[in-house]
Amino acid sequence: xxxxxxxxxxxxxxxxxxxTLGIAFFLVIILIFIFSDEPGKTIYYFLIxxxxxxxxxxxxxxxxxxxIFTGLGIAVxxxxxxxxxxxxxxxxxxxxxxxxxxxALPFAGALVGISLALLGAILAGGVxxxxxGFFKMKWDTEELISSFLISAALxxxxxxxxxxxxxxxxxxxxxTKPISDKFFFLNIFPPSRLNISIIFAxxxxxxxxxxxxYSKWGYExxxxxxxxxxxxxxGINTAKYIVIPMFLSGGLHGLAGSISxxxxxxxxxxxxxxxxxxxxxxxxxxxxxxxxxxxxxxxxFAYLEAGAKAAMLxxxxxxxxxxxxxxxIFYLITxxxxxxxxxxxxxxxx
Amino acid sequence: xxxxxxxxxxxxNSVNIMTPFLLAAIGGLFTELSGMLNIALEGLMLFGAxxxxxxxxxxxxxxxxxxxxxxxxxxxxxxxxxITLYLxxxxxxxxxxxxxFASGFTVVLAFHLFGNKGVILFQNLxxxxxxxxxxxxxxxxxxxxxxxxxxxxxxxxxxxxxAYLVIYKTPFGMxxxxxxxxxxxxxxxxxxxxxxxxSAILISGFxxxxxxxxxxxxxxxxxxxxxxxxxxxALVVIYLGNRTPMGVLIASFVFGFAESFSNYAQRSINIPxxxxxxxxxxxxxxxxxxxxxxxxxxxxxx
Numbered sequence: 153x154x155x156x157x158x159x160x161x162x163x164x165x166x167x168x169x170x171x172t173l174g175i176a177f178f179l180v181i182i183l184i185f186i187f188s189d190e191p192g193k194t195i196y197y198f199l200i201x202x203x204x205x206x207x208x209x210x211x212x213x214x215x216x217x218x219x220i221f222t223g224l225g226i227a228v229x230x231x232x233x234x235x236x237x238x239x240x241x242x243x244x245x246x247x248x249x250x251x252x253x254x255x256a257l258p259f260a261g262a263l264v265g266i267s268l269a270l271l272g273a274i275l276a277g278g279v280x281x282x283x284x285g286f287f288k289m290k291w292d293t294e295e296l297i298s299s300f301l302i303s304a305a306l307x308x309x310x311x312x313x314x315x316x317x318x319x320x321x322x323x324x325x326x327x328t329k330p331i332s333d334k335f336f337f338l339n340i341f342p343p344s345r346l347n348i349s350i351i352f353a354x355x356x357x358x359x360x361x362x363x364x365x366y367s368k369w370g371y372e373x374x375x376x377x378x379x380x381x382x383x384x385x386x387g388i389n390t391a392k393y394i395v396i397p398m399f400l401s402g403g404l405h406g407l408a409g410s411i412s413x414x415x416x417x418x419x420x421x422x423x424x425x426x427x428x429x430x431x432x433x434x435x436x437x438x439x440x441x442x443x444x445x446x447x448x449x450x451x452x453f454a455y456l457e458a459g460a461k462a463a464m465l466x467x468x469x470x471x472x473x474x475x476x477x478x479x480x481i482f483y484l485i486t487x488x489x490x491x492x493x494x495x496x497x498x499x500x501x502x
Numbered sequence: 503x504x505x506x507x508x509x510x511x512x513x514x515n516s517v518n519i520m521t522p523f524l525l526a527a528i529g530g531l532f533t534e535l536s537g538m539l540n541i542a543l544e545g546l547m548l549f550g551a552x553x554x555x556x557x558x559x560x561x562x563x564x565x566x567x568x569x570x571x572x573x574x575x576x577x578x579x580x581x582x583x584x585i586t587l588y589l590x591x592x593x594x595x596x597x598x599x600x601x602x603f604a605s606g607f608t609v610v611l612a613f614h615l616f617g618n619k620g621v622i623l624f625q626n627l628x629x630x631x632x633x634x635x636x637x638x639x640x641x642x643x644x645x646x647x648x649x650x651x652x653x654x655x656x657x658x659x660x661x662x663x664x665a666y667l668v669i670y671k672t673p674f675g676m677x678x679x680x681x682x683x684x685x686x687x688x689x690x691x692x693x694x695x696x697x698x699x700x701s702a703i704l705i706s707g708f709x710x711x712x713x714x715x716x717x718x719x720x721x722x723x724x725x726x727x728x729x730x731x732x733x734x735x736a737l738v739v740i741y742l743g744n745r746t747p748m749g750v751l752i753a754s755f756v757f758g759f760a761e762s763f764s765n766y767a768q769r770s771i772n773i774p775x776x777x778x779x780x781x782x783x784x785x786x787x788x789x790x791x792x793x794x795x796x797x798x799x800x801x802x803x804x
Contacts, residue, residue, distance in 0.1 A: 187614045235594060293794040296539070296594065297737055298787055304731050305783035312776035430602060437595065470613045475606025482599030483581075487589035 165440060168491040176480040183476060187469060194467040201462025202455050208462060210344020214416060216454035218243065218408040218425075220353040222432025223439060223446040224360045225281075225404030230441045231364060232397035233377040234285065235296040239405050239429025241303025242280050244310050246273035246406025247413045251420035252318070254331035254413075262334045266414065269335065273410030274403040280306065281402020285395040295398065303429070314422045326422035337415040347415040354447065356407070361443040373397055405429065431457075434478055437485045453478075512762055517651060518720075520758025521658045522547070522713040522729075526736035527743065527750045528658075528665045529709030532702035534740050535669065536695075537682035541597035542582050544733025545604035546707055550575040550714025551728050552608040556615070558719060559624045568719070572711035578604070579707025583700045601733075609726050622724045630654070630719055654716045661709060666747040678702055730779075735786045741793050760785050 181195060188194040202212040222239055229236040236242075250269040257265050280302060287293035320329040337347040364370040376383045376393040384390045409425055417424055435453050439445035460474035484490060526543045533540035553574040558567025582600045586593045609619055616622050630652040669675040678698045680688045685695040710733070717732075718724050739757060743749030764781045767773060 183610070187610060237598075287791055287794070291791065291794040291798040293791050294539075296541070297734065298790055300734055301731075301738075301783045301787040301790070304734070305780040305787065308776045308780035308783075312774050315776075316774065430598070433595075433598065470610055470619060472606040472609040472613075472619075475602055476610065479599045479603035479606060482602060483585050483591065483596055484589070486592035486595045487585060488591065489589040492590075 164491050164494045167494045169438065169485075171490060171494075172481055172484040172487075175484060176477045179480050180473065180477045183473060184463075184469060187473070189468055194463050194469050197466045198459040198463040198469075198473075201466070202458035204462075206341065207344050208458060210341040210346035212454050212458035213341075213350060213451065214344060214346040215457060216450045217350050217353045217415065218412050218428050219431055219435050219450035219453055220357060220446055221404050221408035221411065222428050223435030223450050224357060224443055225401040225408070226432045226436035227439065227441040227443055227446055228360065228364065228373075228404065229281075229397050229401035230436055231377050232373045232393055233380075234288075234394065234397050234401070236281055236284070236299050236398060236401045236405075237296055237433075238281060238284060238299030238303030238402070239432050240425065240427075241306040241310075241429070242277040242402045242405035243409040243412075243425040243428045244307055245280055246277040246409030247417075247425055248310050248313065248328075248409070248420050249273045249276035249406065250410030250413045251328050251331060254335050255318075255329060258332055265332075265335050269414060270407060270410050273406040275406070277406020277409065278399040278403035281405065282395055282399035285398025288398075289391045289394040295394075299398075311422055314420055318420070320419070328420040330419040331413070333418075335414055336418060337411075345416050349411045349415040352411070356404075357443050357447050360404075364443060369396070405432070408432070427457075431478070434481055434485070438481070512759070512766065514650075515762040515765070516755060516758035517655060518758075519761050520754040521655050522716045522732055523736050523739055523757050524658050524751060524754035525661060525709045525713035525716065526706075526733055527739040527754055528661055528747060529706030529713075530736055530740050531665065531743075531745060531747065531750055532669075532678060532705045533699070534745060535682045536678045536699045536702040537685065538586075538593050538699060538702070539597075539737070540703070540706055541594060541734070541737065542579070542600035543706065543710055543736050544729055544731070545597075545601035546575050546579055546582075546710035547714040547717075547729045547733050548601075548604040548608060548727065549578050550711035551718045552604075552612070552714070552724055554711070554715035555624060555627070555718035555722075555724050558627060562626075562628065564628045564630070564719070568712070568715045571715050572708055575711030575714065576704055576707035579703050579710070580700075582707075583703035586703075587696045587700055605727055608724075612724065612726070619726065624722055624724075627719070627722050652716075652720065654712070654719075657712065658716075661712070662747050662751050669747060674698075674701070731783060735782060738786045738790045738793075742789055757782070757786070 180198065184194045184198065185191045202208050222243060225239065225242075226236060249272040253269040253272040254265055257268065260268070281299065284293075284295040284299040284302060287298055288295040314328055315326050318328040320327055337349050339345065339347050340350075364374060372383070372388050373393050373396065376388065376390050380390050383393075408428055412424065412428075413420060431453050435446055435449045438449040438452065456477055457474050460469075460471050460477075463469050463473070464471045526547055530540050530543050550571050554568050554571030557570040558564055561567050561570070578600065582596055585591050586596045612622060613619050632650050632652050633656060634650050635656075669679065677688060677693055678701070681695040681698040688695045688698070713732075714729065717728055721728075735757060739750055739753045742756070743751070743753040761782055764778055768775075768778045
């Protein structure tokens, strides 16, 4: 019985997701017909673009890597019913922290340098996220708003450092100095930028899965997410599970930033992380906050962005069209009524 | 300064700066009272900002431009509201969707219409009429509230008064507040709580459309993401205003004052521009924390 119900829930979710994605793609095709002078070509590049050569394909997978981390970060927070809307700033801060560590340690060995850079990024993101959790625990400050505001302020302050004291005078880009090449992640799919960190991302997803579903902390966190009052009654330290999920969520976002620096950009470019935080939310929602499902969801999202980029390069549409598709997914992904339709259909058949 | 004399320029500027906050927060107040945290204010405002200036440009008329801008913004709020309420989606996620959609769609459309993704300057826009209220301007201290402001500023006062009357003096307002307090009680009266929530969202679409129009028509230009967090700040303004129209008015003035003060500070001391831009977010988050502390300890003291 239990298994059967579980399986039918899975079916409902899958069909609901397909409807959502179907509507999103339908809309984008309509928009392309409105806005593009050569809709056939645009649609071709939007849908097939990411697969036409090794370079595009590898880059698509590479841009899924940070989304896996941010998606995991959001999934951890959502499972504990905490809203972390500060992802954008946390990713950026993680990227800056990793860059600063690498620049500060030019003589460190590769392993030491990389470990410290990742650790610094986790701490930077974690403290920023944890701060919102702390305010929530202490004074019941709405974490949804505080995390967003803190992150928005941080983005501007980080911009100041990148274009100010950390700026590389020898570069025309608004960026810090490049990090030493011994800290670079190994490229595994040239000419694209896909690198070894994809394995790290997959391992992290598995780790988060086991943490959430097979550890005491993970269990208590999820239970607090389901019903905090009940957990308090049951003797769980619920205050702890306001701060910890926000810290972990921020830490995973920070990690996303550092991975992008070490693997892809090799320097902290102004605004390199734009969109990674918001997309993480979409990825987590598509994955229904399941850490393992985050992997395909992140790849799907990377595909959408890569398609929009290819369409922009080869045709006459702007990249922002991707945001329209993404928002359609956002609109419908939590729509219970959509899933109920599928549910009742199925019940009527049985 | 031209033909008018503002006794305290700092206050005069604060009044100008506060207007978009005030309008967005009044709309947000309705949704807040009906029991929803409306994080779509930002996106709705952005929609209003874009479409008001574009329609004003094409029609050549301020009135029709703003009217059409508000209509389109209300249409977006209708989409947001009906998906949230009738498809039973999570209001935070649909709010994010609205913000994301507005920031993407305005750029796509701007690129399509003007071939430009950056700042779009509009030539020959009709100028905003400026008014001075003859008697009130003589008042000490608050005289600056009534001298030589553009018409939107006075319109926003009217919106506040209207909001006060609707919220406290009409059955509709009572039902909206009732929905927020206890939706089941409203249902037991044979009323439909979703109807009141949808109306509240539409009202927020109206005021955010107006708030956006203030931004772009004042400037005569559209800048991508011109709202830059004002919708979020408006959310905090609602809390700080203790969820009443008059409180929202005072809280918006405080924010307007803080921002106008930071503009002055920038001119006298050499503070980097990025810090000045970060300042509104920082004071907002500080205000939010202080507010929640105050609320927390007040409850504890009871």
